[in-house]
Amino acid sequence: MKTHCRSLALAGLALALSASADARTWTSSDGSKTFEGTFISERGEKVTVDVNGRRLTFTKDKLSEADQTWIAENSKPEPPEATGEADLSSQAIGKEVEKKLAKLDGKRVKSYKLTKAPEYYILYFSASW
Structure with missing residues (x-):
């Protein structure tokens, strides 16, 4: 039983550490505000970020140029549309x-x-x- 609890605790710790490793500091376009969050997705001009377990969706123009560049470099490409x-x-x-x-x-x-x-x-x- 102790081994099972220990394994479960280690798995939870590993998950928590990996989730916090993906978090980054985001900055507003005017540089006045910052927040910690994990990038989720980009669809067109909309960006979704996970902040403390809550998903926030907003337009890219609300982020700094550096954050917009980071999104362009790190976002996953959309799957290609089926043709024909x-x-x-x-x-x-x-x-x-x-x-x-x-x-x-x-x-x-x-x-x-x-x-x-x-x-x-x-x-x-x-x-x-």
């Missing part, structure tokens, strides 16, 4: 599914054609005896 039409005929399951797709449009069910190939499929099968 779906090539379901090259997938084993895609050939069969392509003919049987339907979409509920209000109260009517209409046939549906995919615009891009899905990353994964979720199939539901039900049998009644």
Whole structure:
């Protein structure tokens, strides 16, 4: 039991240290205010920062030039958009599914054609005896 508690305590300490290692000091655009926070994401002109477990989202222009440069260098690139039409005929399951797709449009069910190939499929099968 002591070993389990010790392992849990060490894991918690490691997590706390790694979280604080990512924190940095952010400065306002006029340099009058600073705060400690961990960078989460950037979407367009919006930046999300975690401050003491609370996520704050604001525009980049509220940050100093140095912080904006840091974001540009350290933010993860957006995943590329899928281009072109779906090539379901090259997938084993895609050939069969392509003919049987339907979409509920209000109260009517209409046939549906995919615009891009899905990353994964979720199939539901039900049998009644």
